[in-house]
Amino acid sequence: MSTDTAPPTRREQILREAARLFAERGFHGVGVDEIGAAVGISGPGLYRHFAGKDAMLAELLVGISERLHEGGRMRIEESAAAGLAPEATLAALVDGHIDFALDDRSLITLHDRELDRLRAADRRQVRKLQRQYVELWVAAVRDVYPGLTVLEARVSVHTVFGLLNSTPHLDGPARLPDRHATAALLHRLARGALAAAGGSAGREGTMAGGAGVRAAGD
Numbered sequence: 034m035s036t037d038t039a040p041p042t043r044r045e046q047i048l049r050e051a052a053r054l055f056a057e058r059g060f061h062g063v064g065v066d067e068i069g070a071a072v073g074i075s076g077p078g079l080y081r082h083f084a085g086k087d088a089m090l091a092e093l094l095v096g097i098s099e100r101l102h103e104g105g106r107m108r109i110e111e112s113a114a115a116g117l118a119p120e121a122t123l124a125a126l127v128d129g130h131i132d133f134a135l136d137d138r139s140l141i142t143l144h145d146r147e148l149d150r151l152r153a154a155d156r157r158q159v160r161k162l163q164r165q166y167v168e169l170w171v172a173a174v175r176d177v178y179p180g181l182t183v184l185e186a187r188v189s190v191h192t193v194f195g196l197l198n199s200t201p202h203l204d205g206p207a208r209l210p211d212r213h214a215t216a217a218l219l220h221r222l223a224r225g226a227l228a229a230a231g232g233s234a235g236r237e238g239t240m241a242g243g244a245g246v247r248a249a250g251d
Contacts, residue, residue, distance in 0.1 A: 044082050046072045048096075051089045056139035056201075060090060060147045090147060091155045097133070097140045098162035104129050105169045119176035126173055127193075127223045131216050134200045142201045167191070178231025189230040193223045 041049065050071035054063040065086060066076035083089050108129055112122040134141065148156060170190040175181055181189065197219055 043072070043074075047079060047082055048089060048093055051086070052093050052137075052139040052143055055090065055093075055147065056142040060086065060150055087150075087152075090143075091151055093140060094144055094148060094151060094159050095155055095162075097137060097144075098159045098166070101130070101133060102162045102166040102169070104133075105166055109169060109173065119173065123173045123177050123227070124220075124224070126170055127220055128216075130194070130197050131219050131223075134197045134219065135212060135216060138201045141198050167194075174227060174231075178227065181231055185230065189227055192230075193226050196222055196226060 047068060051063075051068050054068060054071065063086070064076070065079055068086075068089075069076040069079050083092070105126055108125040109122055112125055117125075148159065151159065167187065167190055170193075171183060171186045174186045174190060175183070178186070200215075200219075203215065
């Protein structure tokens with residue numbers, strides 16, 4: 034799960050294989066012994082790192098929510114420090130989420146299927162971090178498309194997340210030639226969806242203004 038070039042720790046190896054197995058076969062379809070075998074240690078040896086499967090699931094889902102939020106916040110701060118235009122900030126957010134969507138597809142599947150298995154406190158933490166992450170995007174989107182209301186921007190962000198988080202389905206005939214081509218296409222689709230929302234808001238505002246002028250002249 035590490036994002037640097039250092040070899041993954043044993044704990045990270047366990048989490049990576051647990052995520053893969055949980056996504057492939059479901060949380061209850063995987064035993065501790067199988068996760069241990071995937072990383073070359075005995076099942077009981079896993080308990081030196083985690084209290085059990087529930088603890089692995091919690092760390093996977095809370096952990097990725099933390100990394101997405103922190104990564105988004107850092108991209109915004111770095112863009113501001115560099116004096117970049119709002120469009121560049123939004124592009125950085127899109128690229129960061131695409132990296133997640135391509136590199137952590139098993140976690141997307143895991144979130145969709147297994148979130149309700151978390152303890153209530155962990156589930157609340159995931160939801161809180163997700164809301165904070167969304168609001169980072171909402172602010173960035175409205176900086177580029179000020180004609181959007183907060184609600185319109187939020188709906189647009191959730192729609193883009195749905196598009197980008199469809200990557201677990203990009204296998205077989207749906208697979209593109211390489212990661213670069215896939216990332217580039219996803220970026221164009223995401224920016225196109227946001228531009229369509231922003232352009233639509235501008236056109237609706239113009240139409241409403243025109244209607245007001247006509248009404249005043251009647």
